[in-house]
Amino acid sequence: MFKALVLDKVDGKTVSAIQELEESALPEGDVLVEVSYSSLNYKDGLAVTGKGPIINKFPAIPGIDLVGRVISSEDDRFQPGMHVILTGWGVGERHWGGMSERARLKGDWLVPLPAGMSEKDAMLIGTAGLTAMLCVLALEEGGVRPDDGEVLVTGAAGGVGSVAVALLAKHGYRVTAATGRESESDYLHRLGATHIRSREEMSAPSKPLEKQLWSGVIDTVGSKVLARALAETSYGGTVAACGLAGGPELETSVMPFILRNVRLQGVDSVVCPTARREQAWQRLQSDLDLALLGDVGQEITLEQVPEYAQKIIRGEVRGRTLIKVGE
Numbered sequence: 001m002f003k004a005l006v007l008d009k010v011d012g013k014t015v016s017a018i019q020e021l022e023e024s025a026l027p028e029g030d031v032l033v034e035v036s037y038s039s040l041n042y043k044d045g046l047a048v049t050g051k052g053p054i055i056n057k058f059p060a061i062p063g064i065d066l067v068g069r070v071i072s073s074e075d076d077r078f079q080p081g082m083h084v085i086l087t088g089w090g091v092g093e094r095h096w097g098g099m100s101e102r103a104r105l106k107g108d109w110l111v112p113l114p115a116g117m118s119e120k121d122a123m124l125i126g127t128a129g130l131t132a133m134l135c136v137l138a139l140e141e142g143g144v145r146p147d148d149g150e151v152l153v154t155g156a157a158g159g160v161g162s163v164a165v166a167l168l169a170k171h172g173y174r175v176t177a178a179t180g181r182e183s184e185s186d187y188l189h190r191l192g193a194t195h196i197r198s199r200e201e202m203s204a205p206s207k208p209l210e211k212q213l214w215s216g217v218i219d220t221v222g223s224k225v226l227a228r229a230l231a232e233t234s235y236g237g238t239v240a241a242c243g244l245a246g247g248p249e250l251e252t253s254v255m256p257f258i259l260r261n262v263r264l265q266g267v268d269s270v271v272c273p274t275a276r277r278e279q280a281w282q283r284l285q286s287d288l289d290l291a292l293l294g295d296v297g298q299e300i301t302l303e304q305v306p307e308y309a310q311k312i313i314r315g316e317v318r319g320r321t322l323i324k325v326g327e
């Protein structure tokens with residue numbers, strides 16, 4: 001028997017409860033993992049509160065990422081005792097996820113824990129940190145260099161935003177952190193932000209072209225904030241768009257693209273190819289100041305997940321939230 005947070009639908013509402021399950025209840029897969037940690041991402045918040053259509057088959061176990069130890073495996077690449085990371089691939093959505101002491105998964109979805117990285121660090125990074133790294137790679141591939149000028153990160157006090165600020169600052173970029181929480185200014189400066197910009201200012205309606213301010217942008221918010229970020233991006237700049245915390249719509253014009261050569265690069269972490277994931281995890285291992293993660297993260301239990309799911313949807317969670325699952 002093992003313990004898991006189970007979601008069900010009752011009278012059209014998503015409800016959650018900690019349950020004891022048998023291993024035979026787990027979905028099909030070729031690697032059985034003893035989960036140590038999962039983490040709380042915005043998408044998990046949508047799933048647990050039922051505020052977004054993340055899960056369509058109930059009962060279900062949420063948790064879009066996890067780290068743990070292989071118990072048994074029919075995949076030659078993974079032997080018992082190996083430590084593995086899982087992010088994305090529809091786990092915690094279509095396939096039972098990480099908020100469970102056991103997970104049965106496909107070997108194709110797993111990445112070995114990088115040497116020198118602890119399980120705890122891996123989940124403090126989690127899907128959000130991986131996505132932040134993929135965004136940084138997108139800026140680098142767009143040719144954005146530290147001496148090109150200021151880089152903007154939106155939703156900066158959130159999970160993706162916090163890790164993005166820390167990664168960019170470590171690489172010598174000057175970072176403006178856009179946040180709706182003035183109270184998090186000190187925290188963002190500690191992560192390496194040089195300037196703070198208010199969400200209010202970023203959400204104000206923008207003209208097709210505004211004053212050129214950013215050599216690059218990592219946007220986790222979408223909607224009006226992304227429209228303004230595009231209008232304020234300097235000639236030849238790159239905008240990496242990965243999120244929709246402010247809404248999925250985007251009303252903009254072609255002007256930044258055809259007059260300023262701006263590149264809008266989408267970033268996906270869910271079905272991102274394995275080689276790209278491994279590259280990103282290696283870069284996280286070598287580039288991220290892991291000491292900062294203590295500041296970025298907080299640890300909760302499975303029992304606290306419903307409370308924190310509400311908070312992340314309300315935009316009240318700072319940085320990363322680690323979920324301790326196993327002993």
Ligand SMILES: NC(=O)c1ccc[n+]([C@@H]2O[C@H](COP(=O)([O-])OP(=O)(O)OC[C@H]3O[C@@H](n4cnc5c(N)ncnc54)[C@H](OP(=O)(O)O)[C@@H]3O)[C@@H](O)[C@H]2O)c1
Nearest residue numbers: 042155156157158159160179180243244245246268269315
């Ligand atoms: N593409 C992918 O593969 C991928 C992977 C991971 C996450 N994501 C997406 O990226 C986004 C961030 O994820 P996360 O896990 O970092 O979530 P998070 O921790 O909740 O951070 C989101 C941040 O966005 C800001 N925000 C919230 N509501 C807002 C609003 N109405 N208007 C403007 N800003 C708002 C807040 O930052 P401030 O308090 O600093 O303003 C909040 O902390 C989500 O939309 C998520 O779905 C995408």
